[in-house]
Every structure is written in C-alpha cells, then in structure tokens.
Amino acid sequence: MSQPWVPFDDRGLSYGDGVFETILLCQGRPMLWALHVKRLLEGCRRLAIDPPDESALAATWQAPPGGEWEVLKIIVTRGSGGRGYAVPEVATPRLMSRRVPFQPDPSAWRQGVGVRICSLRLARQPCLAGIKHLNRLENVLARQEWQTPAYREGLLADSHDMVVEATSMNLFWQQEGRLMTPALDQCGVAGTLRAGLIEAQHVVPAQLALDELAAVNRLWLANSVQGVWPISALWSSEGACLRRWEPPQDDPLQAVAHPLLGYPATP
Template sequence: MSQPWVPFDDRGLAYGDGVFETVLLRDGQPVLWQQHLERLQSGCERLKIDPPSPADLVGTWQATPAAGWEVLKIIVTRGSGGRGYATPDVAVPRLVSRRVPFQPDPSAWAQGVSVRICSLRLARQPRLAGIKHLNRLENVLARQEWQTTDYREGLLADDHGLAVEATSMNLFWEKGGRIMTPTLDQCGVEGTLRAALIDAQLVTLAQLPIDEVASVDRLWLANSVQGVWPVNALWTAQGALLRHWGVSRHDPLQAVAHPLLGYPATP
C-alpha cells in the first residue's frame, strides 16, 4: 500500500536507491499503463528490489476517480535499513505516490519549441541505462544551465559525444524519410511513449552525434505526459543559433503518438 511520507532512513532519500514512474491519467485512467508497469518492473529487477504487487500499484490511481487530466507519480524505494551502502539482509520496499492536476500545452504541439544543447555530458553506465532510477542529478545539473523562458528544453549527449535525450524528454529525428531515436544501451531513460512508438514500428533505433543534430530534417522531443513537441530552433550552450526548422501542421510523429495519449493527432 502506498505511503504518504518517507522516514529519514529511507534508502531512496539517502542514496537514490529506487525507481519512479510519472503517469498521465485521463479521467482517472492511466495512459500507457502496461509500458509503465514493464519499465518499473525492469528497474526493480535491475536494482534487485522486490516490486510492489499489481494490486498496490493499481491502488495508486483506482481508489480516487477523477475527471480531466492528472499526473500520477509513483516512487518505489528499497525501504530502510542496511549499513551505509550495504543493503539490508531483508529489505521491505516502500511505495509512495501522489497525483496532481495537469494541463498539456497545445501551443508547444502546434508551434514547436526552442531548445539548447547542454554543456553537461551524461556518464555511461550500462547497468542503469534505460531505467528511471531515483538518482537524476545529471538532469538537475543540466537543467540549471538556463533560467530564462527562451528555451523549453536542453539536449544531452553522453561522454562519447552521442545525442541521448533531453533533460526530461526523449529525442526523435527524421532524416531521409526515417524517424529515429537514440539507442539507450549506455545511459538515458527509455520513455514509455518511446517504447510504444517503437512497438508501432514508426521509430527505429540509431545513433546521432550531438554535432550532427542540426543537420537532420526534423527534430522532436516527446514523453508520455507532454506528448510530442516539434523543435523549431536549436541553440548552442553559448546562445548561438544552430538551426531553424519550420513546423508542419501534419506531423507524422504526433499523428501516431497523440492518439495513444488521448491528445489530438493534429493540434
């Protein structure tokens, strides 16, 4: 059963020892729920944490019906105990959740967004790649790189110079008629909308050096809460404009992704 608080000795609080999911609710029902369950299960398995029961996870949203859009955040930690970094012999995982009202941003769907390239580089750690673990300090540091409203997001590359993701969204691009997204086997988060688009065979996996992002035909950012944002302008970390793209009303990525979320296919 979900708890409304965590004690001081919770390992998620102390060490980031846990995973989380951010789920879009439409009229009280979770969107892409199976994909969220699979990623949470994968993250728990990778960290060797016993996952919550299906009934407890369903209880985070089923007990309180609501109308409209909400965001549900689910956090699973290893619980309390252990000595320093050593895990307890018998861990009792802790489940915490909260849901809040949400409004998507149709202007970002229709007009696109301006993004910058971050100077921070993501470290490679294959054992953590893909999962949504609680240690997001790289993302926090990257988001500190800008404070103005000129940019909606920042692009992150790894320490080999390959584009990985945005600070809180997955990256997609089109070149030569193909829509692609980075292979996230070294670092980054495998988003649930990204997983659904790969399953739909709309998107293929590829690698893109961060220095070549400005050469693609189209660029998007997307996640299962915000939907798909076309990128209309790309800037360097120093504030120089690298590329401007026009935004088409008939967007091939939105046409498939948005119905999966309950958003309009054409903004």
C-alpha cells in the same frame, strides 16, 4: 496507498536506491499503463528490489478522477535500513504515490519549442541505462544551465558526444523519411511513449552524433505526459542559434504518438 512522510533512513532518500514512474491519467485512466509497469518492474529487477505486486500498483490510480487530465507519480524505494551502501539482508520496499491535476500545452504541439544543447555530458553506465532510477542529479545539474523561457528544454549528449535525450523528454528526429530516436543502451531514460512507438514500428533506435544534430530534417521532443513537441529552434550551449525549423502542417510523429496518450493526432 501513499504514506505522507519518508523515514530518515529510507534508502531512496539516502542513496537514490529506487525507481519511479510519471503517468498521464485521462479521465482517471492511466495511459500506457502496461509499459509503465514493465519499466518499473525492470528497474526493480536491475536494482534487486522486490517489486510491488500489480494490485498494489493499480490501487494508485483506481479512484474517482480529479479532472480530465492528471499526473500520477509512483515511487518505489528499497525501504529502510542497511549499513552504508550495503543493502539490508531483509528489506521491506516502500511504495508511494501522488496524483495532481495537469494541463497539456497545445501551443507547444502546434508552434514548437526552442531548445539548447547542454554543456553537461551524461556518464555511460549500461547497468542503469534505460531505467528511471531515483538518482537524477545529472538532469538536475543540466536543468540549472538556463533560466530563460526561450528554451523549453535542454539536449544532453554522453561522454562520447552521442546525443541521448533531453533533461526530461526523449528525442526523435526524421532523416530521409525515417523516424528515429537515440539508442539508449549506455545511458538515458527509455520513455514509455518511446517504447510504444518502437513496438509499433513507427520509430527505430539509431545513433546520432552531436555534430550531426543541426543537419537532420526535423527534430522533436516527446514524453508520456507532455506528448510531442516539434523543435522550432536549436541553440548551442554558448547561445548561438544553430538551426530553425518550421513546425510541420501534418506532423508525422504526433499523428502516431498522440493517440497513444488520448491527445488529438492533429492539434
């Protein structure tokens, strides 16, 4: 059960010392639950936090549904205590959760979205690559780079100018008939929808340099809550339009991704 407040000395609040998951519920049932649990447990392992047991995690969603679609957020922190950055000898991890109503955006599925390249570059840190830890300050700074609704998302490259992700979604592209996504062994969040597509061999991890981005056949953004958004226009950080794409009539990524979320394969 979620507690209504966080103590001042909670290490998640003080240092980002914890992990979180954001999960789509369809009529009360969590989509991609096994992959969310797997990533949360991997994050706890990397940070050396004792993970909650699976019954405690399952209790976060085992309640009557509040509508057709909801979003469940789960946060696990190391708990309270410790002097400075040193972790306490005995820590009691804290589990918190919240469910809120959600409405997907079918217009983005059908018409696509405009995105911009962010000026901020992600730092490489393999120890944290892939997990969804609580320190998302790079994403917060990147999201402050634009206010106009013409851009629904911002694309992030790392310090070596390799494309990594968007501020809150994974990136996918098609080239020569293959569906690909950035390999996230240096930085970035390995999304659960991305993991499901890789496991099913629909998508393969690859490298994509920033200066190659505008030349691919097609681009998409996707995550386990919003589904798949085709990219219809790509803008530079200076505001120049680099490329436009027509949304596909039969979207090959939506066809394999949306059934994993309970969304229609052809919106």
